[in-house]
Amino acid sequence: MSWGFYVLQSQIRAFDDLLFPQKENSCLLKPLIVFGFALQQQKNLEGYVGFANLPNQVYRKSVKRGFEFTLMVVGESGLGKSTLINSLFLTDLYSPEYPGPSHRIKKTVQVEQSKVLIKEGGVQLLLTIVDTPGFGDAVDNSNCWQPVIDHIDSKFEDYLNAESRVNRRQMPDSRVHCCLYFIAPSGHGLKPLDIEFMKRLHEKVNIIPLIAKADTLTPEECQQFKKQIMREIQEHKIKIYEFPETDDEEESKLVKKIKDRLPLAVVGSNTIIEVNGKRVRGRQYPWGVAEVENGEHCDFTILRNMLIRTHMQDLKDVTNNVHYENYRSRKLAAVTYNGVDNNKNKGQLTKSPLAQMEEERREHVTKMKKMEMEMEQVFEMKVKEKIQKLKDSEGELQRRHEQMRKNLEAQHKELEEKRRQLEEEKVSWEAQQRMLEQQKLDASR
Amino acid sequence: MSEIVPPEVRPKPAVPAKPSHVAPPSRSALLGYIGIDTIIEQMRKKTMKTGFDFNIMVVGQSGLGKSTLVNTLFKSQVSRRSTSWSRDEKIPKTVEIKSVSHVIEEGGVKMKLTVIDTPGFGDQINNENCWEPISKYINEQYEKFLKEEVNIARKKRIPDTRVHCCLYFISPTGHSLRQLDIEFMKHLSRVVNIIPVIAKSDTLTLDEKTEFKQKVRKELEACGIECYPQKEFDEDMEDKSDNDKIREAMPFAVVGSDKEYQANAKRILGRKTPWGVVEVENPNHCEFSLLRDFMIRSHLQDLKEVTHNIHYETYRAKRLNDNGGLHPISSSVPMPIKHTQVMCKPTKF
Numbered sequence: 001m002s003w004g005f006y007v008l009q010s011q012i013r014a015f016d017d018l019l020f021p022q023k024e025n026s027c028l029l030k031p032l033i034v035f036g037f038a039l040q041q042q043k044n045l046e047g048y049v050g051f052a053n054l055p056n057q058v059y060r061k062s063v064k065r066g067f068e069f070t071l072m073v074v075g076e077s078g079l080g081k082s083t084l085i086n087s088l089f090l091t092d093l094y095s096p097e098y099p100g101p102s103h104r105i106k107k108t109v110q111v112e113q114s115k116v117l118i119k120e121g122g123v124q125l126l127l128t129i130v131d132t133p134g135f136g137d138a139v140d141n142s143n144c145w146q147p148v149i150d151h152i153d154s155k156f157e158d159y160l161n162a163e164s165r166v167n168r169r170q171m172p173d174s175r176v177h178c179c180l181y182f183i184a185p186s187g188h189g190l191k192p193l194d195i196e197f198m199k200r201l202h203e204k205v206n207i208i209p210l211i212a213k214a215d216t217l218t219p220e221e222c223q224q225f226k227k228q229i230m231r232e233i234q235e236h237k238i239k240i241y242e243f244p245e246t247d248d249e250e251e252s253k254l255v256k257k258i259k260d261r262l263p264l265a266v267v268g269s270n271t272i273i274e275v276n277g278k279r280v281r282g283r284q285y286p287w288g289v290a291e292v293e294n295g296e297h298c299d300f301t302i303l304r305n306m307l308i309r310t311h312m313q314d315l316k317d318v319t320n321n322v323h324y325e326n327y328r329s330r331k332l333a334a335v336t337y338n339g340v341d342n343n344k345n346k347g348q349l350t351k352s353p354l355a356q357m358e359e360e361r362r363e364h365v366t367k368m369k370k371m372e373m374e375m376e377q378v379f380e381m382k383v384k385e386k387i388q389k390l391k392d393s394e395g396e397l398q399r400r401h402e403q404m405r406k407n408l409e410a411q412h413k414e415l416e417e418k419r420r421q422l423e424e425e426k427v428s429w430e431a432q433q434r435m436l437e438q439q440k441l442d443a444s445r
Numbered sequence: 446m447s448e449i450v451p452p453e454v455r456p457k458p459a460v461p462a463k464p465s466h467v468a469p470p471s472r473s474a475l476l477g478y479i480g481i482d483t484i485i486e487q488m489r490k491k492t493m494k495t496g497f498d499f500n501i502m503v504v505g506q507s508g509l510g511k512s513t514l515v516n517t518l519f520k521s522q523v524s525r526r527s528t529s530w531s532r533d534e535k536i537p538k539t540v541e542i543k544s545v546s547h548v549i550e551e552g553g554v555k556m557k558l559t560v561i562d563t564p565g566f567g568d569q570i571n572n573e574n575c576w577e578p579i580s581k582y583i584n585e586q587y588e589k590f591l592k593e594e595v596n597i598a599r600k601k602r603i604p605d606t607r608v609h610c611c612l613y614f615i616s617p618t619g620h621s622l623r624q625l626d627i628e629f630m631k632h633l634s635r636v637v638n639i640i641p642v643i644a645k646s647d648t649l650t651l652d653e654k655t656e657f658k659q660k661v662r663k664e665l666e667a668c669g670i671e672c673y674p675q676k677e678f679d680e681d682m683e684d685k686s687d688n689d690k691i692r693e694a695m696p697f698a699v700v701g702s703d704k705e706y707q708a709n710a711k712r713i714l715g716r717k718t719p720w721g722v723v724e725v726e727n728p729n730h731c732e733f734s735l736l737r738d739f740m741i742r743s744h745l746q747d748l749k750e751v752t753h754n755i756h757y758e759t760y761r762a763k764r765l766n767d768n769g770g771l772h773p774i775s776s777s778v779p780m781p782i783k784h785t786q787v788m789c790k791p792t793k794f
Contacts, residue, residue: 078618139624140571184616185645186508193570216648218716283650286729288721296719 066124068173069312070155072205073129074148074197075182076136079212084180084268085129087281087292088304089118092270109134109144111151130176136193145197152176152204156327164353166360177319178241178307179205182212183263187221189228198238204323206241206315208307209233214265214298215283215290222265229263243306244314251310258306264299267292496548496555498605499745500586502637503560504579504629505614506567509644514612514701515560517714517725518737519549540565540578561608567625576629583608583637587760609752610673610740611637614644615661615696619653622664630670637756638673638748640740641665646698646731647716647723654698661696672696674744678751691739700731 073081086092111132118125130151135144155175162171179201183194198207209229211217217225233240240262243255258264269292273282282291291297307315503511544561561582566575586607593603611633615626630639641661643649649657665672672695679685702725705712714725724730740748 076618078616078620137623139628140573142571184508185648186506187510188508191507191568196570213648215718216645218718285647285650285721285723286727287723288718290718290720294719 063123066126067312068126068128069316070128070130070174070176070178071307072132072148072152072176072179073182074132074135074179075212076184077133079182079184080268081131081180081182081212083270084210084212084266086270087268087300088307089116089127090270091116091118109147111147128174141193144193145200148197149200149204152201153327156324157331159324160328160331164356166357173316175319175324176205178315179207181207181209183209183229185211185213185216185225185265187217187225189225190232195232195236195238198233198240199236202239203326206318206323207238208241208303209263210303211263211265213267215267217265226261226263226265241315241318243311254310258302261299261302264303266300266303267298268300493553493555495602496557497749498557498559499749500544500559500561500606500609502563502579502583502608502611503614504563504566504611505644506616507564509614509616510701511562511612511614511644513703514614514642514644514699514733516703517701517733518741519547519558540575542578542582559606572625575625576632579629580633580636583633584760587757588764590757591761591764605749607752607757608637609748611639613639613641615641617643617645617648617657617698619649619657621660627664627668627670630665630672631668634670634672635756635759638751639670640673640736641696642736643696643698645700647700647718649698658696658698673748673751675751678755687743694732694735697732697736697739699733699736700725701733 071085073085075081109132111130113128113130115126115128118127132148135148138144152175159171159173159175162168181194181198183190198209201207211222211225211229214222243258246252246255267283267290269281269283271281271283272279273284273289275282275289275291280289280291281293282289282297292300295301501515503515505511541564542561543564544559546557546559548555548557550556563579566579569575590603590605590607593600613626613630615622630641633639643654643657643661646654671677674688674691676688676692679688700716700723702714702716702723704714704716706715706717706722708715708722708724713722713727716723716725725733728734
């Protein structure tokens with residue numbers, strides 16, 4: 001009996017421990033040990049608490065907020081970048097009405113952004129595509145990667161500034177989360193331009209190399225080409241996006257499958273063709289149809305699944321935790337190490353965060369002062385008005401007072417007149433009376 | 446001394462035109478069989494014995510299938526690194542010129558074929574003036590031939606290393622010509638016969654192909670680039686109509702392959718993809734057979750003639766005029782100075 005009670009007590013205490021871990025329960029451990037009742041690290045609950053619902057709450061909140069994703073596409077013109085984007089997201093981002101960069105003439109490398117809001121199953125995605133027309137097209141392509149680097153850095157800087165503000169209510173995330181680099185299907189290896197570009201950008205953004213227009217290569221050529229590219233990437237120590245290891249068996253198998261097929265050989269198309277009675281997206285040749293979604297023809301489905309269905313969140317996390325943090329520490333270290341503002345021309349983040357807060361406070365104070373002054377002005381104006389009104393009414397009253405007095409005086413005078421008249425009449429009547437009396441007396445004698 | 450001939454003026458083809466002031470020879474009927482037409486047979490026998498040279502240069506970015514195409518054209522491994530895909534050689538830092546010669550024989554006719562490859566063209570990050578080594582090489586070959594010609598004791602048969610034909614490979618972007626392509630062709634179309642070719646054309650569907658070709662033709666016209674066959678050298682209506690047909694189909698969209706596959710109970714050259722076999726010699730699939738017929742079966746001699754009579758003559762005229770009379774040894778030039786003095790008489794108004 002007592003044993004049972006102890007066990008029950010211990011269970012209750014254990015429960016308590018879970019909910020209120022601060023309580024001192026050591027005194028109860030003794031009987032527990034006596035009864036060989038070992039406590040495990042992970043406590044099993046006896047009843048339903050309900051925090052298993054937490055992921056659903058997070059899910060609901062995020063769905064309401066919507067997601068953002070920025071994708072950058074880099075490659076020479078004519079490699080099928082616009083077509084691939086259209087195929088990936090099943091929209092016509094670059095349509096005949098708004099032709100993509102390939103149809104417009106460009107003289108220097110530019111960086112262009114286009115935003116599109118996609119909705120599916122109640123979930124909203126604000127997709128930003130950053131395109132780089134003119135990349136690698138000129139005769140002299142030295143430094144054609146500079147505009148791209150500048151763009152990525154400027155997005156990081158915006159985010160850093162937004163993060164360092166005092167008021168952080170709105171923080172739009174426009175950092176580049178992923179960069180798809182298109183390699184021309186030469187079949188031989190990487191070009192010097194490819195190597196240079198990737199070397200300069202692998203520390204700033206997640207690079208996913210793709211083999212464009214992969215229907216040029218036969219399967220054997222494709223294998224050779226991929227091996228060659230991976231060898232060259234390792235040789236030059238380029239860090240492309242690494243798929244994270246997972247504990248889950250299935251997922252890790254998937255990840256391994258993707259890793260084996262890097263770089264992914266893709267074919268893009270949005271034209272629908274009939275093949276054996278099925279309608280598929282593909283490219284029609286006189287010798288056959290290259291299907292976009294067929295795993296044996298190209299790696300498009302793998303790319304789409306990885307980019308959208310499984311690894312989108314991970315790409316954002318890596319951008320946030322690794323690339324952005326690198327940028328931030330480099331930027332801030334440059335400032336604090338030197339002590340002085342070395343990069344005076346480079347924008348707001350030249351001052352340390354404290355100085356920036358001071359500045360913000362001062363700004364705030366001046367704003368307040370201005371508001372105060374305005375209020376005072378308004379107040380004075382109102383006061384003046386009131387005084388004016390009062391004066392007016394006073395004047396009014398005075399006039400009336402005067403008038404009334406005049407009236408009164410007039411009445412007084414009238415009254416006086418009347419009294420005089422009355423007095424006169426009285427006097428005359430009295431005189432008359434006396435005369436009458438006199439006459440009466442005279443008559444009686 | 447004759448006037449300075451500006452290099453743009455091309456001398457007319459050195460085929461003897463009918464002199465207008467001479468009355469056309471009267472045609473007399475032959476009374477019997479003489480045998481004049483056997484001269485063709487005699488010429489044929491002679492050519493078969495001596496054989497002839499053909500030099501072809503392939504220019505284009507690496508990975509466009511140049512070597513494969515040349516192998517396919519001549520149905521033998523005439524170009525380096527044709528089958529092995531391993532890149533043991535890195536992309537060279539400057540444009541190199543590598544020439545490989547083979548002697549191939551067909552039907553008793555011997556041909557010394559030289560393939561001149563240009564690795565490193567257009568592969569660097571900065572491709573300014575990457576056509577200069579090529580231009581230099583072509584001019585060097587002309588110079589060599591000129592020197593032999595001008596020699597007092599000439600060889601019986603001067604070895605001909607001049608470039609007869611330059612195949613320029615255009616990358617199949619599907620949009621337009623690249624800046625580099627235009628620059629190269631501008632600089633070299635007056636020095637050598639350029640035949641533009643769309644490489645790896647199994648990337649393009651039929652519609653994309655026609656569209657791309659039209660765009661390329663328009664751009665070439667807009668930049669004033671004349672590819673072989675040049676319009677100005679059409680001699681008569683027959684030539685013109687033939688060449689017009691060719692010009693309409695240019696640039697040829699080709700696919701090269703040196704592997705054979707089984708299809709329709711035949712062994713054919715092609716590329717096997719999971720969705721079908723691209724047949725190299727099928728005119729519906731690609732224009733390789735057109736290119737081969739044009740280059741080898743009908744216009745081979747013409748290519749050589751244009752190179753010899755026009756490009757080489759232009760070069761020769763320029764050289765002779767620059768030097769004021771070419772001496773194989775001397776290079777001093779007293780003449781032009783006197784010449785300019787004559788020209789510089791001030792005119793009074």
